[in-house]
Amino acid sequence: MITLYGIAHSRATRTIWALEELGLAWRHVPVIQAPRMRRMGRDPLAADAALNTVSPAFLRLSPAGAIPVIDDDGFVLGESLAINLYLAEKAGGPLAPSDAIERARMTEVSLYAATWIEDAALVIDKNAEAASPDAAALAAAAAKLARPLDVLEGRLAAEGGLVGGRFTIADVGVAEILRYARPATALFDARPHLKAWLAACQSRPAFQKMWALREAEVI
Structure with missing residues (x-):
């Protein structure tokens, strides 16, 4: 059985979603981020500390x-996007690459999202929860995302999907990265294929199951 170490208030959402999509048996060992514990006034190195990243x-x-x-x-494997690609190939089926070209395309779009989208998307997510949002930071993040989101919009419009015209493991990781940018609604309103694709991803039963776990999580 696969053991997942992490919590749902982290990038582990990508792997929880993938495990549920793929129907793989798994068990969960909660591991909390040490910085999160410190922000909550808890010492991650205390003798009675919950299992955490340090x-x-x-x-x-x-x-x-x-x-x-x-x-x-x-x-043992780390890095959420690498984990998901491994799990998809282990399980096989339509979420997995059908050949070397699809494997390369899934890797390409996953790394593109992680490299060109995630940092700016996280700025949007952070400010959406802030008592006093940083308007300048939000504007800069939105501007930085314009081109990479146009790239995804163009691919979805032309091919009907990120890879192979179907829902694959790449959609899981990219959709979770884009979730951070959702508060910037204008970015998605201007890109109808991307907006519809993300809504479809998040309507999937496996996403909903993952999200319910995240909402119920006590940390």
């Missing part, structure tokens, strides 16, 4: 000290 037991498993991490019968 806990010696977790660092023995993952020296990088980042979540999510999976252990698949002794095969």
Whole structure:
């Protein structure tokens, strides 16, 4: 059985969603981000601290000290996008690449989103929850996202999907990255194919199950 280390208030959402989409058996070991614990006034190195990203037991498993991490019968893997690609190939089926070209395309769009979209999207997400949003930072993030979102809009318009014209494991990771930018509604209103694609991704039962777990999570 696959063991997932992490919490749903993290990039582990991508892997939880993937596991549910793929129908793989898994169990959950909560691991909290150490910075999150510090913001909550809790010492991650205290003797009674919950398992977290600087806990010696977790660092023995993952020296990088980042979540999510999976252990698949002794095969340990970190980095959410790499985990998801591995899980899809393990499970097979329509979410997985059908050949080397699709594998390359899934890797390409996943890395593109992580490299060119995620940082700016996180600025939007952070300010959406702030008591006093930084208008200048929001405007800069929206401007930075214009071109990469146009790239995705063009691909969706031309091909009907990110890869192969169907929902794949790449959609899971990219949709979760774009979720951070959702408060900037004008970005999506200006790109109807992207807006419709993201809504369709988030309407899937596996996403809804993951989101319910996240909403119920106590950290």
